[in-house]
Amino acid sequence: MTVADLSVSASGLSAPPAQAAGADLRLVALTKRFGEFTAVDDLHLTIPAGSFFALLGPSGCGKTTTLRMVAGLEEPTLGQILLGEADISATKPYRRPVNTVFQNYALFPHLDIAENVAFGLRRRGVKDVSAKVNDALELVQLGGYAKRKPAQLSGGQQQRVALARALVNQPSVLLLDEPLGALDLKLRRQMQIELKRIQTEVGLTFVHVTHDQEEAMTMADTIAVMNAGHIEQMGDPTTLYERPATTFAANFLGQSNLLAARISGGRGAQLTSVVVQGRRLALPTERISSAGEDLWLGVRPEKLLVLPAGEDLAGRNSLEGTVTDASFMGVSTHYLVRMPWGQELTVVQQNDGSAPLRTGDHVVVAWDPVHSFGLDATQDAHAGEDIGDTGGAGS
Amino acid sequence: MSALAHVPSRSSGSATSSGRVGRRRATPYLLLLPGMAWLVVFFAVPMAFLASQSLQQGNIETGYVLTWDWQNYVSAFGNYWPQFSRSLYYAGVATVLTFLIGYPLAYAIAFKSGRWKNVLLVMVIAPFFTSFLIRTLAWQTILTTNGWVVRFLRDVGLMHLFQLAHLVNNNVVLGSQLAVITGLTYNFIPFMVLPLYASLERIDIRLLEAAGDLYAKPWTGFRKVTLPLSMPGVVAGTLLTFIPAAGDYINSTLLGNPDTTMIGQVIDAQFLRVLDYPTAAALSFTLMVTIVVMVMVYVRRAGTEELV
Numbered sequence: 001m002t003v004a005d006l007s008v009s010a011s012g013l014s015a016p017p018a019q020a021a022g023a024d025l026r027l028v029a030l031t032k033r034f035g036e037f038t039a040v041d042d043l044h045l046t047i048p049a050g051s052f053f054a055l056l057g058p059s060g061c062g063k064t065t066t067l068r069m070v071a072g073l074e075e076p077t078l079g080q081i082l083l084g085e086a087d088i089s090a091t092k093p094y095r096r097p098v099n100t101v102f103q104n105y106a107l108f109p110h111l112d113i114a115e116n117v118a119f120g121l122r123r124r125g126v127k128d129v130s131a132k133v134n135d136a137l138e139l140v141q142l143g144g145y146a147k148r149k150p151a152q153l154s155g156g157q158q159q160r161v162a163l164a165r166a167l168v169n170q171p172s173v174l175l176l177d178e179p180l181g182a183l184d185l186k187l188r189r190q191m192q193i194e195l196k197r198i199q200t201e202v203g204l205t206f207v208h209v210t211h212d213q214e215e216a217m218t219m220a221d222t223i224a225v226m227n228a229g230h231i232e233q234m235g236d237p238t239t240l241y242e243r244p245a246t247t248f249a250a251n252f253l254g255q256s257n258l259l260a261a262r263i264s265g266g267r268g269a270q271l272t273s274v275v276v277q278g279r280r281l282a283l284p285t286e287r288i289s290s291a292g293e294d295l296w297l298g299v300r301p302e303k304l305l306v307l308p309a310g311e312d313l314a315g316r317n318s319l320e321g322t323v324t325d326a327s328f329m330g331v332s333t334h335y336l337v338r339m340p341w342g343q344e345l346t347v348v349q350q351n352d353g354s355a356p357l358r359t360g361d362h363v364v365v366a367w368d369p370v371h372s373f374g375l376d377a378t379q380d381a382h383a384g385e386d387i388g389d390t391g392g393a394g395s
Numbered sequence: 396m397s398a399l400a401h402v403p404s405r406s407s408g409s410a411t412s413s414g415r416v417g418r419r420r421a422t423p424y425l426l427l428l429p430g431m432a433w434l435v436v437f438f439a440v441p442m443a444f445l446a447s448q449s450l451q452q453g454n455i456e457t458g459y460v461l462t463w464d465w466q467n468y469v470s471a472f473g474n475y476w477p478q479f480s481r482s483l484y485y486a487g488v489a490t491v492l493t494f495l496i497g498y499p500l501a502y503a504i505a506f507k508s509g510r511w512k513n514v515l516l517v518m519v520i521a522p523f524f525t526s527f528l529i530r531t532l533a534w535q536t537i538l539t540t541n542g543w544v545v546r547f548l549r550d551v552g553l554m555h556l557f558q559l560a561h562l563v564n565n566n567v568v569l570g571s572q573l574a575v576i577t578g579l580t581y582n583f584i585p586f587m588v589l590p591l592y593a594s595l596e597r598i599d600i601r602l603l604e605a606a607g608d609l610y611a612k613p614w615t616g617f618r619k620v621t622l623p624l625s626m627p628g629v630v631a632g633t634l635l636t637f638i639p640a641a642g643d644y645i646n647s648t649l650l651g652n653p654d655t656t657m658i659g660q661v662i663d664a665q666f667l668r669v670l671d672y673p674t675a676a677a678l679s680f681t682l683m684v685t686i687v688v689m690v691m692v693y694v695r696r697a698g699t700e701e702l703v
Contacts, residue, residue: 073604093607106605110623119619120609165609 023084030079039065041229054216057226063209099166100175107150114146120169136168176208252384261297281317288374296375302348303371309362318366449676471677482658486640489579493587501591538568570652578646586635594628
C-alpha cells in the first residue's frame with residue numbers, strides 16, 4: 001500500500017506532501033560519535049516504503065541516536081540518510097518530511113488537543129486544517145477530546161494524541177521512539193494492536209525503536225537487532241526467532257540453550273553430526289552460520305521435550321540430565337535440567353495435562369534435529385542474555 | 396478491611412479523638428497566624444489609618460478631624476496629575492526596557508550558559524549586595540557630564556537624537572528623563588530576569604525538538620512554544636518591575652530634575668516636608684488603586700491562570 005492509496009482509505013487523511021512520498025529510507029555508512037564513544041557505527045540499512053520496521057536493542061545500543069539522526073535532531077558524524085534519491089543528511093529537521101512520536105510524547109501543554117494536532121499543518125500552511133485534525137483524532141479514537149488540554153488526558157490518550165499529531169502530516173517516514181514505554185502492560189498490549197492497525201490503514205513507513213522484543217515481534221514486518229552501534233541481524237520476526245545468526249540475537253530475542261559442539265565427520269548434505277561432551281547430536285547443515293569446526297549448537301526452550309528416562313527417542317537429539325527446578329506457570333511449566341557436565345538447560349513444556357516432573361527426577365531432554373541452529377563459537381555465549389530477560393518488563 | 400477496623404476506635408474513645416481532630420483542624424490556622432498577625436499590624440491597620448487620614452481636614456498644629464471630605468482627592472489629583480501620569484509613563488517605559496534586556500539574558504542563562512549558569516545567576520543578583528541608594532548614586536558618576544559614557548553618546552551622535560526627543564537637556568544626561576529611566580531600568584532588571592529565568596528554565600527542551608520536528612523554524616518555535624510557556628515569568632517580571640518603579644522616588648530625586656518629578660517624590664514631600672498628611676494619604680491611595688486596577692486588567696488579559 002502506498003501513500004497514494006490513502007485518499008480511498010477510511011481515514012480520509014489525504015493530500016500527502018508532494019516530495020519523497022512512498023520512498024525508501026536508506027542509511028548509508030551512518031556513524032555518530034560523541035567524543036570517544038561511538039554510538040552508531042557504520043550503519044547500512046534500507047527500510048522499504050510502507051513497512052513497519054523495528055530497531056530492537058538494549059538501552060545504549062544506538063537505536064535512539066539512529067532515530068534522532070533520521071529526524072534531524074542529531075547530526076551524523078559520517079554517512080548519509082537518503083529518502084528515495086534525496087540526501088536529507090544535512091536538511092534541517094523542520095524541512096524533513098519525517099515526523100516523530102516522542103518517548104515522553106512532548107505534547108505542548110499550553111495548546112489544546114486540536115491545536116497540538118494542528119501544529120504541523122499550520123506551520124506548513126495546509127488548508128482545511130480542522131477537517132484533517134478531526135480525521136486524525138477519529139483515527140486514534142479521540143474524537144471528543146479536541147478541546148481538552150494534554151494534562152487532562154491519561155497516558156494512553158496522550159500517546160494517541162502524539163501519534164495523531166505526527167500522522168496528520170502524512171510524513172514519508174514516521175519515527176516512534178519507545179512510544180509505549182511509559183504505559184502499563186495491559187495498555188501496551190492494546191496499543192501494539194492499535195498501532196499495527198493504524199499503520200496498515202494509513203500505509204506509511206513506520207520506524208519503531210524499542211528494547212521490548214515482544215513489542216517488536218508483535219508489530220514489525222522487519223526487525224533489525226542492534227547491539228553496540230551496529231546491526232546484529234535483520235529479518236522478519238519468525239526468521240529472527242527461529243534462525244538467530246549470532247549469540248546476541250539468540251539470547252536477546254527470547255531465550256536459547258547454547259551447547260559447545262564440534263563437527264565430527266564433515267558437513268552432511270542434510271544433517272551435520274556434532275559432538276557435545278562426548279554425545280552425538282545432529283543439526284541441519286543449512287542452519288549453521290559458522291565456518292569453523294567448533295560451534296555453538298542452539299535450541300529454543302519450547303522446542304525441547306522432557307521425558308522420563310528410558311523413552312524411545314529414535315531420530316531425535318537427546319541428552320540425559322536431572323531436573324533442578326520446576327516452575328509451574330499454568331499454560332506451561334519451565335524446567336531447569338542439569339547436564340552431567342554441569343550446564344543447565346531451560347525447557348518450556350506445554351501443559352498437556354500430563355503429570356509435572358519433580359526436582360531430582362532423572363530425565364531425557366529430546367528435540368527434533370531440525371530445530372537446532374549452529375552459531376560461531378568465537379562469540380560470547382552469554383551476549384545479550386540479561387538485557388534480553390528484562391526486555392519484556394519495560395523500564 | 397482497614398476502614399472497618401478504624402470505626403470502633405473512633406466511636407469509643409470519642410473524647411480524646413475529638414480533641415485530636417480539633418487540633419488537626421486548627422493546624423492550618425495556627426500556621427497562618429504569624430503571617431496574618433504581621434499583615435494586620437503592618438498592613439491592614441496602617442491602611443485603615445491612611446484611609447481615614449485621606450478623608451480628614453486640619454493641620455499638624457490644630458489636629459485633624461475626620462470630615463469624609465472627598466475634596467482631598469479631587470484637589471490632590473488636580474494638582475499632581477502630571478507627576479502621576481509621568482510616574483506611570485516612566486515605570487511603563489522602564490518595564491518595557493527591562494523586558495527587552497532581561498528576556499534575552501534570561502533565555503541565554505536558561506538555555507545557552509552551560510556550566511556558567513550559576514556564575515551568571517550570581518552576577519544578576521550581585522547588585523543586591525550594595526544598597527539601592529548607593530547603586531543609584533553610582534549612576535550619577537557614570538552619567539556625569541565629562542564621563543566617557545556621555546562623551547561616547549556625543550561622539551556617535553546618539554546625544555543629538557536624545558536631544559531631539561527631549562530625553563536630555565542641553566546635551567547633558569544627568570538630570571534628564573533619560574537618566575531617570577536608565578536608573579529605573581537598571582535597578583529593576585533583576586526583578587525581571589529572575590522570574591523569567593525560573594519559567595524558561597522549566598521548559599522541557601524536548602518540546603522545542605517536537606516543534607522543530609513539526610516544521611516550526613527556530614523563530615516560529617520560539618513564538619509558538621517558548622514564549623507562551625514563559626508567560627507566567629513575563630507576567631511576574633513585569634509586575635515586579637512596574638509596581639515598585641511606579642512608586643519609586645529615589646531615581647528621579649538623584650538622577651532627575653524638577654521636570655521629572657514622580658509621584659513618589661510628591662508623596663514623600665507631602666508627608667515629610669509639607670506635612671500635609673491628608674493630601675499625601677489621598678495620593679497614596681489613588682496610586683495604589685490605580686496600580687491594582689491596572690494589574691487586574693493586565694493579568695486577566697495575559698490569561699496566565701490557564702497556563703499551569
